[in-house]
Amino acid sequence: MTTVDERTVAALPLRRNRDFLLLWTGNWLQFFGSRMGGVCYPLLALQISGGSARAVGLASAAAVLPYAVVQLPAGVLVDRWDRRTVMRVCAAGRTLVLGTVAAAVFLGGLGMGSLLALIAADVSLTIVAGLAERAAVRTVVPAAHLTAALSQNEARGRIAGLLGGPAGTVLFTWARWSPYLAAAVGAVIAAVNLRFIRADCKPAAAAGHRRIREDLADGLRWLRGQHGLRAMLPVLTLAAALLQVVSLGLVVILVKEQGHAESTVGLVLGISGCGGVLGALTARWWMARFSLPVLLIGGLALWSALMAAMAWATGPIALGALFGAMNTIGAIFGVATAVYQMTATPEALQGRVAALAGLVTAAGTTAGAFGAGGLLGEWGGSRALQAAAAGMALLALVAGLVPAVRRARIAGPEPAAPRPEDTPTSPASPASPAPASPAPKS
Template identity: 45%
Template structure:
């Protein structure tokens, strides 16, 4: 694994201070984390708002569709634009868009003038801003931390994301129960806080770039796809991980059916989610330890094996706490792999290609998620939860064998 070709002079000059004393990283980490929490709270309140305001599940579906639409249409162009534009300014614009969209929902609810098209537009704008922000922040991290701290920084970012998901969803429901406008007001405030933290961070979030001939976004997207495809290990890994994402969507749908058929109340899904979230945080926080002892191919294959075994266990149990513990194991392995793969990607990807490379991975993941939800619905209807989860476990075991048999994964070969 190669490190950055041209590390910044300040990183080479002296031994860095501990990450906990890195003011710029702490500002970025805190602001982005709080805005992630606000976004999760608002997203969890969308269906509640629509069912309360219109009483129509179809309206809730329209808002959910609008919120997810940016993942399909904006990811690839966002990656190209993140590499072209000033990342710090772009992140500030994203927070401003989030502040305006979420603030408008809170104000509309306060004054009683909300409409379904308004919620759809706000959800789309918020979803698009989140995509641009995440891509820019991922690329910015190595410009606020020393190279030696990159793995720890990305590990803490992953833990932050897991914690935001763990806390954001139930908080959104509680806030909505108190005041209908409150989840969106809190989301607007978190965007304002994140915007302020960015203003307090000096310097640039990207390398100095020579003035180059402007090309079309389409050409730059194609360049990003081609670059990822030339990386043998990354090319194989993205296909394998994409397949695992599809299988996890089958599992997620099956969990709801298992809880329902077991006679448990829907609130038990929250119990599973909380336990699973704890596992994800643990995986993110232990990633650095494992990365020092195991190469990335071993972590990838090991995660696939762990997922297959735990999925098989999920198929034969129905108790929510046991299900939560097994899901915590899958989340632990997933968070660990996310950190390890993220560190590898950031280190081997040229700075001018960071946004596009990340967007290609994100598009494959979101595309497989959509397909997995479709496959999972048909599979559960035809075979039931037990056989569907066993099929997902078998599929995961096949992916582990495929990874083990792929030379590019075993050797993590050079690009070419």
């Protein structure tokens, strides 16, 4: 495999980094396909089961369960194997899974049990590929371009989420097998793109034969010794839990309390999705002007104010604008915390640290969803949002009082962004290790 000279790559604008473009475009198609499939799986379960709500719940559970089961062993394997090979195998596996779904739906031979197994396989492969890509970004992108690369990755995910859902439902309405075939084609293109990446994506050689739990213990031991990461992780996890009150409360406020049509929920989500894209695209600007503690603590405080305003807002436009502002902040968090974790984590621990952090925040999101349901049922949308806003304000205060959070700084040359006028004589930036960090996404 060819090793790309970092000095040469660092001198070029990110848009001319061949390996990054191949990685970015291929995985954008996979994200887009995942979004289409994720939206259509419950619809397909409903159709197969003859309208059973229980079947929809089972399909949702099959899509969530791998996050609890697969993430930790996947993090270990990503730190052992060539990440490019892992992504290619996952892309090939998703092609097979999605192609099977499309063919079975077309032929009318897909049963509920088979659908649940295929959903779990699709999500599991997506998780492994995602961890491998997060670890590989630092290999194909020099340190000076890391913020720009992660901003584009965040925007990619936000755009895929914004467009993938509507596209998937339109295709599903036309032909139930078509969104899965389209997603399979995207996975094929991703696998082809990965074939032409020249950067060496192999992790450091593992020390002898070790059990998975021993490698996981190493990652946990290292994470416990990092005061900044250790302090920020519970803050972000609690924030992710509180955000579930907003996501679920929108439906209650719009449809039940204000009497709007159910279609207005889609309008609000569309407006808010645009806010997320804006935040991802402007994250470098914010990071160049404010320190990580200011972004984190100030963002939590702004979230609290926006949530309180949503409790009193009326109409989908006002709610969408406020939720969009929250998504803008969430996207900036996504980039800033990812850069912080990447520049703090040793290269050999990238997959494990990302998996551990992802598992904790996913647990917070799941617990928040259950808690939000009970809170909304007891108090209604407006009062529940007020309570969540108070909780977010308290969280911002606590974060501001924790010394490890106030002292957190991004290591290395970040967050300086590359300039178009950089010439081939520009010095290369030193490489800095790491995977991404868990930021709550509204």
